[in-house]
Amino acid sequence: MSSLLDVAWLIPFAPFAGAFLIWALLIIFNRTMNRLSKPVSFLLALCVAFSTGLSFALFQKDLSGQLLDWNLNIASKQFHLALYVDRMASLTAALCGLVVLTIMLFSYYLMERKKGYVLYYVLLGVASGSIFAFTLSGNLFHKLF
Numbered sequence: 001m002s003s004l005l006d007v008a009w010l011i012p013f014a015p016f017a018g019a020f021l022i023w024a025l026l027i028i029f030n031r032t033m034n035r036l037s038k039p040v041s042f043l044l045a046l047c048v049a050f051s052t053g054l055s056f057a058l059f060q061k062d063l064s065g066q067l068l069d070w071n072l073n074i075a076s077k078q079f080h081l082a083l084y085v086d087r088m089a090s091l092t093a094a095l096c097g098l099v100v101l102t103i104m105l106f107s108y109y110l111m112e113r114k115k116g117y118v119l120y121y122v123l124l125g126v127a128s129g130s131i132f133a134f135t136l137s138g139n140l141f142h143k144l145f
Contacts, residue, residue, distance in 0.1 A: 004054075004058065005065050005067070007054070008054060008058055008063075008067050009067045010050070011051045012051070012083070012129050012130075012132040012133035014047045014050050015047045015048050015051055015126070016125070016129035016133075018046075019047075019124075019125030020126075022040050022043065022121070022122050026122065033118055034115055034118055037117050037118055037121075040121055041108050044104070044121050044124065044125045045108070048128045049101060051097055051128070052093075052094055052097030052101060055090045055132075058085055058090040059091045063090075064087065066082065066083070066084050067085060070082070082137070083136045083137060084136060084137075089135050093136060097131075100124060100131070107121070
């Protein structure tokens with residue numbers, strides 16, 4: 001069971017990684033990536049579904065603990081990045097992931113695949129990764145403001 005907690009850092013990382021990969025490919029191969037709208041939307045939905053499933057698994061197993069603990073020094077300002085998992089955070093992340101997956105599903109079936117479609121899915125991936133990171137953050141976003 002602790003192995004599930006060891007890979008829980010993938011919850012916010014998977015949507016970010018998928019979105020930034022597609023974003024980089026969109027910058028390099030703009031015309032080709034806009035034509036590949038179905039595989040792009042499938043890949044990003046798969047990343048969000050993986051994170052949502054992992055959040056549900058953590059909620060069911062009732063695992064809690066600390067995932068990451070980094071001290072960052074950026075421009076002479078000290079940041080403490082810590083990701084924690086508890087029962088409420090994993091449930092909130094799973095429910096937010098289901099909402100994003102529903103938006104992705106409706107967007108896939110109802111939107112026309114025009115020029116901004118791939119960028120829209122990239123932004124959905126970044127937004128879902130940010131939501132996952134926010135729900136699992138112990139105090140990162142709360143001390144900034």
